[in-house]
Amino acid sequence: MTERVPLLLHSLADMRELWLPLLGAAGVRSVTEVGAETGVVTRLLAGWLGERGGGRLVTVDPGAPGVPADELPSGVELDVVRDYSPEALRDLDGTDAWLLDGDHNYHVVTQELSEIERLHGGPEDLFPLVLMNDVAWPSGRRDQYYDPSRLPPEAVRPHTFAAGVRPGLAGVDTRGGFHGKGEFAVALEEGGPRNGVLTAVEEFLATRPHLELSVVTSVFGLGVVIDGRQPWAAGVTGLIAPFAASPFLERLEANRVELYLRVLDLQDTVAAVERERIAVHARLAAVRSAARSESLLAAIGAVQPPWPDGGDPDGADPAAPAVRTERGSHIAGSGGAALTA
Numbered sequence: 491m492t493e494r495v496p497l498l499l500h501s502l503a504d505m506r507e508l509w510l511p512l513l514g515a516a517g518v519r520s521v522t523e524v525g526a527e528t529g530v531v532t533r534l535l536a537g538w539l540g541e542r543g544g545g546r547l548v549t550v551d552p553g554a555p556g557v558p559a560d561e562l563p564s565g566v567e568l569d570v571v572r573d574y575s576p577e578a579l580r581d582l583d584g585t586d587a588w589l590l591d592g593d594h595n596y597h598v599v600t601q602e603l604s605e606i607e608r609l610h611g612g613p614e615d616l617f618p619l620v621l622m623n624d625v626a627w628p629s630g631r632r633d634q635y636y637d638p639s640r641l642p643p644e645a646v647r648p649h650t651f652a653a654g655v656r657p658g659l660a661g662v663d664t665r666g667g668f669h670g671k672g673e674f675a676v677a678l679e680e681g682g683p684r685n686g687v688l689t690a691v692e693e694f695l696a697t698r699p700h701l702e703l704s705v706v707t708s709v710f711g712l713g714v715v716i717d718g719r720q721p722w723a724a725g726v727t728g729l730i731a732p733f734a735a736s737p738f739l740e741r742l743e744a745n746r747v748e749l750y751l752r753v754l755d756l757q758d759t760v761a762a763v764e765r766e767r768i769a770v771h772a773r774l775a776a777v778r779s780a781a782r783s784e785s786l787l788a789a790i791g792a793v794q795p796p797w798p799d800g801g802d803p804d805g806a807d808p809a810a811p812a813v814r815t816e817r818g819s820h821i822a823g824s825g826g827a828a829l830t831a
């Protein structure tokens with residue numbers, strides 16, 4: 491049977507066939523995940539480590555769901571850190587691989603990469619395998635903030651929780667677009683220095699020639715940072731190379747984003763039509779209510795002949811009960827009940 495997928499793929503789990511083999515090729519036995527959300531990747535990693543005889547898994551997210559003890563494969567040690575990165579990383583131990591998918595902005599990602607480097611001994615020592623999401627549109631060149639008040643003010647760009655973004659639009663779309671529904675904010679402007687996840691990685695790598703970045707442009711972009719000095723570097727690079735910087739995958743990603751935005755636009759149109767329908771019904775109800783007042787009915791009765799039983803000749807529902815006035819006129823339609831949405 492075909493697996494049901496959400497309308498918008500967004501999880502690293504949706505790209506598991508791309509990156510799990512990289513963990514295998516790098517001989518990974520311990521992983522730290524930053525940004526867990528539903529825990530789908532936590533469970534995936536726990537299962538993956540379990541199939542390989544066990545290992546160590548750390549999950550960092552203020553709301554990390556973890557994995558229930560009775561579902562944890564034997565041999566897998568799970569450490570759930572319900573706290574914010576990068577601060578939460580400071581007291582951790584190094585792990586063979588890291589998955590960065592928490593707060594998608596220049597400041598946090600830069601700090602995370604620096605913290606990982608420090609935990610692994612500094613720039614002279616081997617850097618672990620680092621995978622990250624959101625290196626393509628929309629966060630590659632535009633900061634997102636889950637909670638800007640937690641960050642140093644100088645690290646936060648002018649932003650909005652309300653407006654959306656669109657490919658090709660450097661500013662924001664105040665009437666729609668792709669947005670966080672109040673869950674996260676986006677910078678008002680795309681591009682420029684110190685803005686976005688990809689900018690943070692590129693800048694970090696610029697002074698570290700031993701590190702290389704491969705970008706797969708799917709599901710908002712998978713970034714893979716490989717230390718060329720690692721014994722597994724060639725094997726991992728060889729696995730990801732066929733997918734990296736692929737114009738075909740870029741086209742597919744642009745196409746799915748465009749289609750999703752059209753769905754959002756259609757939903758906005760339907761919502762606007764519904765709001766208008768409710769407003770029209772409210773106005774109608776007010777008119778009917780006024781028409782029921784004795785003086786108006788009297789006035790109508792004075793200028794109109796009685797309508798025949800069966801309804802309003804102007805098109806109101808003939809089946810609806812009519813209101814008989816003292817003068818014998820009929821107001822057909824709602825039968826006196828106010829219309830509601």
Ligand SMILES: C[S@@+](CC[C@H](N)C(=O)[O-])C[C@H]1O[C@@H](n2cnc3c(N)ncnc32)[C@H](O)[C@@H]1O
Pocket residue numbers: 500501502503524525526527528529530531550551552553573574575576591592593598636
């Ligand atoms: C995009 S979701 C993660 C999705 C998940 N990695 C997956 O692929 O299914 C981002 C998560 O990061 C969490 N988050 C936000 N800021 C964070 C921070 N500073 N440190 C750790 N997690 C953070 C959010 O609460 C949210 O659960």
